[in-house]
Structure formats: C-alpha cells, structure tokens
Amino acid sequence: MSTSYTGHPVLDPRFAPPFPTAALPVLRNPQLRKNVAHATDVIQTKRARLVAEKSDWQQLRTTAAAIRSHALDHLGDYLEEFETRCTAAGGKVHWASDAAEARAIIVELLRQEQASEVIKIKTMTSAEIQLNPAIEAAGIHAYETDLAELILQLGEDEPSHIVVPALHVNRSQVREIFARRMGLKDLPDDPKALTAAARNYLRQKFLTIPTAISGANFLIAETGSVAIVESEGNGRMCLTLPRTLITLAGIEKVLPRFSDLEVMLQLLARSATGERMSPYTSLWTGVTPGDGPERFHVVLLDNGRSPILARPTERQTLRCIRCAACLNTCPVYRQTGGHAYGSVYPGPIGAILTPQLMQMRRAQSLPYASSLCGACYDVCPVKIEIPKVLLELRSQVVNQERRSIAQFGDFMFIGMKAANMIFGGARRFRAAQWLGRLALRPFTRKDGWIHNLPSLGSKWTQTRDLRGLPDQSFRQWWAARGKEER
Amino acid sequence: MRASLFITCYNDTLFPETGRAVVRLLERLGVELEFDPRQTCCGQMHANTGFRIEAFCQAKRFVKLYREAETVVIPSSSCVAMIRDQYPGLFDELGDESLRREFAALLPKIYELSEFLIDRLGVEDVGAYFPHRVTYHASCHSLRGLHVGDRPMRLLSKVRGLELIPLANMDRCCGFGGTFSIKNAEVSSAMLAAKMQDVLATRAEYCTALDNSCLMHLGGAMHRQYAAMRTIHLAQILCATEGAKPEEVA
Numbered sequence: 075m076s077t078s079y080t081g082h083p084v085l086d087p088r089f090a091p092p093f094p095t096a097a098l099p100v101l102r103n104p105q106l107r108k109n110v111a112h113a114t115d116v117i118q119t120k121r122a123r124l125v126a127e128k129s130d131w132q133q134l135r136t137t138a139a140a141i142r143s144h145a146l147d148h149l150g151d152y153l154e155e156f157e158t159r160c161t162a163a164g165g166k167v168h169w170a171s172d173a174a175e176a177r178a179i180i181v182e183l184l185r186q187e188q189a190s191e192v193i194k195i196k197t198m199t200s201a202e203i204q205l206n207p208a209i210e211a212a213g214i215h216a217y218e219t220d221l222a223e224l225i226l227q228l229g230e231d232e233p234s235h236i237v238v239p240a241l242h243v244n245r246s247q248v249r250e251i252f253a254r255r256m257g258l259k260d261l262p263d264d265p266k267a268l269t270a271a272a273r274n275y276l277r278q279k280f281l282t283i284p285t286a287i288s289g290a291n292f293l294i295a296e297t298g299s300v301a302i303v304e305s306e307g308n309g310r311m312c313l314t315l316p317r318t319l320i321t322l323a324g325i326e327k328v329l330p331r332f333s334d335l336e337v338m339l340q341l342l343a344r345s346a347t348g349e350r351m352s353p354y355t356s357l358w359t360g361v362t363p364g365d366g367p368e369r370f371h372v373v374l375l376d377n378g379r380s381p382i383l384a385r386p387t388e389r390q391t392l393r394c395i396r397c398a399a400c401l402n403t404c405p406v407y408r409q410t411g412g413h414a415y416g417s418v419y420p421g422p423i424g425a426i427l428t429p430q431l432m433q434m435r436r437a438q439s440l441p442y443a444s445s446l447c448g449a450c451y452d453v454c455p456v457k458i459e460i461p462k463v464l465l466e467l468r469s470q471v472v473n474q475e476r477r478s479i480a481q482f483g484d485f486m487f488i489g490m491k492a493a494n495m496i497f498g499g500a501r502r503f504r505a506a507q508w509l510g511r512l513a514l515r516p517f518t519r520k521d522g523w524i525h526n527l528p529s530l531g532s533k534w535t536q537t538r539d540l541r542g543l544p545d546q547s548f549r550q551w552w553a554a555r556g557k558e559e560r
Numbered sequence: 561m562r563a564s565l566f567i568t569c570y571n572d573t574l575f576p577e578t579g580r581a582v583v584r585l586l587e588r589l590g591v592e593l594e595f596d597p598r599q600t601c602c603g604q605m606h607a608n609t610g611f612r613i614e615a616f617c618q619a620k621r622f623v624k625l626y627r628e629a630e631t632v633v634i635p636s637s638s639c640v641a642m643i644r645d646q647y648p649g650l651f652d653e654l655g656d657e658s659l660r661r662e663f664a665a666l667l668p669k670i671y672e673l674s675e676f677l678i679d680r681l682g683v684e685d686v687g688a689y690f691p692h693r694v695t696y697h698a699s700c701h702s703l704r705g706l707h708v709g710d711r712p713m714r715l716l717s718k719v720r721g722l723e724l725i726p727l728a729n730m731d732r733c734c735g736f737g738g739t740f741s742i743k744n745a746e747v748s749s750a751m752l753a754a755k756m757q758d759v760l761a762t763r764a765e766y767c768t769a770l771d772n773s774c775l776m777h778l779g780g781a782m783h784r785q786y787a788a789m790r791t792i793h794l795a796q797i798l799c800a801t802e803g804a805k806p807e808e809v810a
Binding site: 093094097098101107111405406408409410441442443444445446447448449451452462465467468469470471472486490491493494496497498499500503507510523525530533534536537538539540541543544546547548549550551552553 | 567569571572573574576577579580583595597598599600601603605606607608609610611612614617618621646649700701704705731732733735736737738739740741742743744745746747748749750751752753754776777779780781783784
C-alpha cells in the first residue's frame with residue numbers, strides 16, 4: 075500500500091461512513107498519526123510566533139469578522155456589483171446553483187475551447203463539486219499543478235487538509251508515486267530531487283496547455299478582481315500563461331472593497347502557513363489585451379450556501395477564509411487526520427460546513443466529532459464560533475431523531491431522556507444515585523474500581539477504569555453533618 | 561460572607577470528597593455556606609449532546625433555585641461555562657422575559673471556585689500545606705471558557721510544601737468532552753493517550769485541575785496503567801493543612 079492507508083478514502087458525504095468508524099483505520103496507523111501531529115505542530119509553531127509579533131492581532135480578527143459579516147449580510151448586492159465590474163473588465167460571470175450545474179458549465183466552456191487537457195491550481199471548491207471526474211468523463215484530462223495536489227492525483231489519493239492536502243503522505247511515499255507515475259526508476263527521496271521531478275513534469279504542461287482552472291481566495295466587488303495566494307508559483311503560471319482561464323468560486327468569497335484585502339491578507343498567510351505574506355499573491359481583473367488570458371470566466375457556486383445565510387447562528391460559517399488554522403490546532407484532527415471526516419472540508423470547520431452544505435441530511439456524525447475544547451475559535455482569524463455552531467447542529471440532529479423511530483433503539487437517546495427525568499427533581503436524583511450504586515456494585519472490584527462495563531459503558535472501560543460510586547454522596551454527608559451539629 | 565454551594569451532579573455522586581474539601585476550605589476562610597438539597601444538574605450534558613429542550617428544563621430549574629442567592633460557588637469550570645455561555649442562548653430561544661431578567665440578575669453572582677477565592681474573597685494564600693509534587697492541567701472550559709488565566713497557579717504557588725511541575729501542552733484537551741468520550745470512544749482514547757504522555761512525563765505525584773470531569777478521564781487512565789500518579793481536585797489541595805487526615809484530602 076503506497077498511496078493511501080486503507081484503500082481509497084471516501085470524501086463524499088453521501089457515501090462516507092460515520093466519523094467514529096472512518097477514524098478507526100487512522101487510529102490504528104501510528105505512523106500516520108505521527109505525520110499529522112508533526113506537520114500540524116510545525117505550522118502551529120510558526121503561526122504562534124508570527125501572531126505574537128502582531129500587537130493588533132485581536133483587532134485584526136474583529137475587523138475581519140466584521141468585514142466578512144457585512145459582506146454576507148449584503149451578499150446579493152456585492153455579488154451583483156462583482157458581476158457588473160468583472161463583466162465591464164472583459165470577464166464573463168456564470169451562476170451555478172449546485173454542483174451539477176457548475177460541472178456542466180465548466181465542461182461546456184472547455185468544449186468551446188476544444189480543450190483536450192486543462193491545468194489546475196489547487197481549489198477545494200472544485201473538489202467539493204467533484205469536478206475532475208466530470209472533466210475526465212468528457213474526455214478532457216485535468217493536470218493538478220499544486221505539488222501536493224499532484225502527489226494526490228498521481229497517487230490516486232484524496233486531500234486530507236485544506237491548505238496542505240498531502241499532509242498525510244510522507245517523503246518516501248512521494249518518491250514511490252513519482253517514480254512509478256513519471257517513469258523515474260532511480261529517483262532519490264530527497265526533497266530537492268522530488269521537487270525537480272515535479273518541476274520537469276509540470277513545466278511542459280504550463281508551456282503547452284492553453285486552458286486553466288482556478289479557485290479564488292477572494293472576489294472583490296468594488297473592482298471585479300479575483301485574488302489568489304499560493305506558495306509554489308504554479309498558480310502564477312496558470313493565471314498568466316494560458317489563453318483561457320476559468321475561475322470557480324463559492325458565492326461567499328466576496329469582499330466589498332479592494333482595501334479589505336489589507337486586513338484579510340495579513341490574517342490569511344499567518345493563520346494558514348505561518349508566513350507574514352504568501353510567496354505569491356496574484357490579483358487580476360477581467361482581461362487585458364496582450365497580457366495574460368484572452369478569455370476569462372468566473373463560475374459563482376451556491377451549492378447549499380444560500381440556506382446557511384438564512385440561519386442566524388450558522389451564518390458565520392460562511393465567513394471562513396479556508397486558512398485551516400482550526401485543523402492545525404484541533405486535538406481531534408491531530409489524532410484522526412482529514413480523511414475520517416468524509417468530506418473535502420475536514421477538521422472543525424468541516425464538521426460544521428459539510429453537514430450544512432448537505433442540508434443536514436448527511437454527515438450528521440460530524441457535529442459530534444469534537445470535544446468542544448474551543449481551541450478552534452481561539453485561532454480563527456474571522457472569529458467563527460465553531461463550538462457554538464456545533465451545538466446548534468447537534469440540536470438539529472437530535473430534533474431529527476425526536477421525529478424518527480430510531481430513538482427507541484438508541485441507548486444514548488434513551489439515557490438522555492431518562493437523565494432529564496432524573497434531574498427534574500431531587501428525590502428522583504437521590505433514588506437514581508442509590509440505584510446506580512446498587513447497579514454498579516457487581517462490576518466494582520475489591521480495590522473500589524470498575525474495569526469492565528457492559529453496553530455503552532464498555533465504550534468507557536475499553537481504555538479507562540472508573541472509580542466505583544462512593545458509599546456516601548456529598549448530599550448525604552451534608553445532611554448527616556447537619557444532624558451532628560444539631 | 562454567605563455563599564450557596566452548587567456542588568454539581570457528578571461531584572455529588574462521584575466525587576463527594578471534593579465537595580467536602582470545598583466546605584472545609586471555605587468555612588476555614590470564614591464563609592458561611594448553604595447547600596440547597598433540591599439542586600441536581602446544570603444541564604451541561606444535555607446541552608452539549610444536542611438535547612436543548614432538556615437542557616433548558618435544568619437551566620430554568622437552576623435559576624429558580626438560586627435567584628435569591630447572595631453568591632453561588634461552583635467547583636467545576638465546565639458547569640460555570642455552561643451557565644455563562646449557554647444559558648443566555650437557551651433562555652433567548654425557549655425562555656420568557658421574567659426568566660431572562662432573573663438570570664441577568666443572578667449571572668454576576670456566580671463564581672467558579674478559583675474565581676471566588678481570588679476575585680470575591682481576595683485571597684491567594686489560603687493557608688494550605690501539601691508537601692507533594694503537583695502538575696496542573698488547564699481544563700478547556702477553565703482556560704478558553706472562563707478565562708481563569710493564572711488564578712489556579714497563583715493559588716497553588718502559595719501552598720506550602722508544594723512543588724509545581726510544569727505540564728507540556730498544558731492547554732491541550734484530554735479528550736473527555738462528556739458524551740464525546742462514549743460517542744467517539746476511540747478518538748477520545750487516542751487524545752487521552754497523547755495527554756497521558758505529557759502528564760506522566762512530569763513525574764509528579766498528583767495531577768490537579770478545576771474539573772473532576774477531566775480528572776476522572778485522566779485518573780481512569782492512570783489506574784488502568786498502574787501509573788504512580790493520582791488525580792486530585794484543586795479544592796482538595798487547598799483544603800489540606802498540616803496534620804490533616806490524608807483520607808480527607810486525596
């Protein structure tokens with residue numbers, strides 16, 4: 075097994091297994107967990123150092139949250155403004171209500187170009203709509219040009235991180251994939267040689283393929299511009315060399331003013347890669363004769379975003395600028411990596427975004443894939459209250475169960491209803507304490523500890539002991555003490 | 561000074577020694593404590609699992625029980641975080657105007673134990689003696705929920721005989737997360753294993769925190785692994801004095 079650790083990871087929420095199940099293969103792979111922990115530690119350390127040098131970091135966060143909220147509050151207006159400006163500058167704007175429509179638009183544009191090949195910059199949105207399989211089905215080959223995406227494409231693997239998609243693949247695996255797919259039998263595994271191999275492979279594509287697909291970090295309403303930040307220069311190649319450029323962007327990516335970039339770019343690079351500025355920041359507006367692409371299309375994608383706008387607590391999810399700082403700090407992601415989330419958007423942000431994009435009809439295990447430790451909110455550059463949104467989504471999952479027959483076979487559900495009754499009165503609570511003591515006694519060893527419990531309790535005792543219930547509760551002690559004093 | 565003790569449901573049932581320590585500690589500091597036996601749970605378990613209607617019932621019950629209280633002390637930061645962070649949303653959604661008003665009046669009177677000692681009583685040195693090596697785990701809710709900051713450290717640094725050993729990655733979650741430890745038992749266990757590495761590396765005799773929930777998780781792993789370390793709630797360390805009976809402390 076060279077490319078993925080357990081067969082092919084499923085990143086389609088319609089077919090992915092629930093999070094606790096999908097996490098198991100990773101948990102049994104200590105090397106992978108070590109890779110993830112190491113990689114996230116490196117990014118986090120760099121991020122922390124750069125955040126510390128910004129005395130106005132908290133103000134930047136607050137401002138960025140306000141900018142993004144304002145943009146979402148007036149999204150329709152800003153999108154129309156973007157369309158007007160972009161069109162005036164020579165671009166063409168297309169509107170796609172869902173993934174199928176976006177795929178159809180892009181395939182049709184490629185057909186008009188009579189393209190047989192297309193080069194791509196890393197775009198999570200294209201993974202969201204599963205663009206590559208649709209392009210391939212139309213007989214057009216898509217080449218990923220981001221190094222990590224190239225590794226995944228050649229290795230027939232899937233992204234496990236928003237910013238560093240091949241985070242889970244180590245160097246010797248990269249060597250094996252390149253050697254096999256590029257026909258380089260004697261390729262060494264040092265980073266320099268691997269990068270050179272990728273460069274040779276990609277350089278031909280940049281120079282010969284006249285059509286490119288990109289995502290967008292930001293759309294600027296005021297000017298109709300598009301912004302992309304990247305580290306490798308492959309983006310700059312794709313944005314400047316081809317004859318035709320197609321940009322796919324979620325409708326939430328819009329910023330009102332050009333000057334808003336001043337705030338967002340300070341936050342994005344520091345949060346995403348622990349850099350003061352991304353090595354390449356590309357901005358373009360429509361087309362410029364004699365300079366860059368002659369034809370420019372923007373596909374604006376809804377695909378489940380509009381319904382989120384209508385919900386007051388969840389709306390903030392759409393502020394996200396995809397920096398992945400929440401993934402890097404998350405103690406759950408640290409153990410499971412990205413594939414367990416069964417979505418192209420993993421980690422805390424994926425746990426709230428994915429089920430919402432699925433209209434809460436899929437991925438219902440994701441809102442529970444968090445210990446609610448709050449580390450994600452602390453690092454979020456646009457202050458998305460991820461724990462709060464998780465709780466809101468959990469409540470929606472429970473409300474679905476309240477209306478379903480499944481509740482009668484779910485021990486957790488039954489236990490929660492019973493606990494609610496018990497907590498409703500002190501006498502019931504005392505009786506439950508007494509009953510609990512009685513019920514646990516057969517499982518309690520001589521040393522006063524429980525090592526094995528049946529049913530749901532076994533989920534605890536599989537790795538942890540539980541101290542047996544003390545003979546006297548606090549309230550009993552308090553009552554007895556009162557009597558002594560009297 | 562008078563204060564009402566909300567002991568919390570799991571301290572009452574599983575960790576009565578923490579409750580006893582809170583009582584002895586606060587009475588030693590001259591606080592007149594009340595304990596209303598009608599109290600049960602703050603609703604955190606239900607709220608965090610998505611059972612919002614049930615959580616609201618308990619939240620409402622809590623407010624009704626304590627609306628007359630002068631001050632409420634709670635030796636559990638996650639329960640205090642539940643009250644501060646989640647009650648407002650629950651009451652906005654499901655409560656009425658009078659409940660919201662009662663809660664608004666009650667909220668500033670609610671203290672987590674370390675907050676109560678430092679902010680309300682103004683003491684850091686509580687006269688404790690605990691001649692042991694101790695490491696402190698900053699629970700998620702105390703750190704990122706209540707922002708207790710260095711309050712627990714200030715209290716521990718004044719305990720005579722105590723050697724405080726720094727914990728690497730002190731702010732990282734132990735993986736308990738309430739029903740998370742059951743619903744995602746394997747992931748929770750993996751997080752616990754990572755935490756235990758850091759905790760055991762301190763070679764302390766005790767690991768302390770403001771929450772018995774985290775300590776139950778860590779303590780369960782310590783017992784399973786025959787570790788030469790035990791867990792102890794901060795209240796029990798602060799309650800300990802020279803010549804105290806050891807069974808009352810740990």
